[in-house]
Amino acid sequence: xxxxxxxxxxxxxARIARFYNDVxxxxxxxxxxxxxSLVVKQNKELNSNIVDSSxxxxxxxxxxxxxxxxxxxxxxxDNNESPLSILDLIQVLVETLNCYFENVCELDIIxxxxxxxxxxxxxxxxGIVTTLNMKELCDKIKLNQKIxxxxxxxxxxxxxxxxxxxxxx
Numbered sequence: 554x555x556x557x558x559x560x561x562x563x564x565x566x567a568r569i570a571r572f573y574n575d576v577x578x579x580x581x582x583x584x585x586x587x588x589x590s591l592v593v594k595q596n597k598e599l600n601s602n603i604v605d606s607s608x609x610x611x612x613x614x615x616x617x618x619x620x621x622x623x624x625x626x627x628x629x630x631d632n633n634e635s636p637l638s639i640l641d642l643i644q645v646l647v648e649t650l651n652c653y654f655e656n657v658c659e660l661d662i663i664x665x666x667x668x669x670x671x672x673x674x675x676x677x678x679x680g681i682v683t684t685l686n687m688k689e690l691c692d693k694i695k696l697n698q699k700i701x702x703x704x705x706x707x708x709x710x711x712x713x714x715x716x717x718x719x720x721x722x
Contacts, residue, residue: 554680556610557584557629558673560662565589568624568662569669573680584609592618592625603636619643623659638682645687646676652691653698671697 557576560569567585576584587609595604596618604616606629613632617639618625626643649672650657654665662669675690676682684690 554633555628555630555677555682556614556680557627558677559585559588559625559627559629560669561585561589561592561625561627562623562659563593563620563625565593568659569666569673571670571673571677573677588616588627588629589625591616592627596620602640617643619647621647624662634682642676642682642685645685645690646673648687649676649690649694652687653694 555573557573558569558571559567561567565586570581570585572581588606591604591606595601602618604618606614606616610629614629615632615636616627616629617636618627619640620626626647628639628643630639647657650661650669653668653672654661672690672694675693676684
């Protein structure tokens with residue numbers, strides 16, 4: 554089971570922090586700081602993508618991460634999840650974000666966190682990975698984006714029509 558998904562920059566600022574169990578805000582902040590220090594240390598010293606996190610999340614938990622340019626994509630999970638499948642999940646998540654944002658960067662995540670959370674919700678529901686089919690996800694997200702854009706343009710047209718009608722009266 555997935556316990557948390559984090560997207561952090563190299564300075565330790567969490568850009569996305571999703572916990573799939575009840576964790577108080579103060580404890581989340583503490584966990585984010587500790588996870589960042591563990592990940593940076595592991596990345597520099599051992600050049601490994603897996604960290605034991607039993608001290609932070611209880612027995613049988615791990616942190617699996619990948620670093621892409623200035624961002625760490627981090628997944629905290631229990632031992633029932635294979636670290637290789639989690640690395641695959643991270644890869645598909647990044648490729649899906651690239652598909653949506655056309656070469657995703659930290660600013661895309663900061664200014665579009667709602668869309669990133671939507672994309673994350675398509676992958677993971679209540680800590681369970683639902684799909685890793687990137688093509689299906691990209692198609693679904695693009696379709697949702699088209700529907701959203703057409704609805705917003707219809708709304709704008711409706712408002713402009715009402716303003717036009719109001720000004721003629």
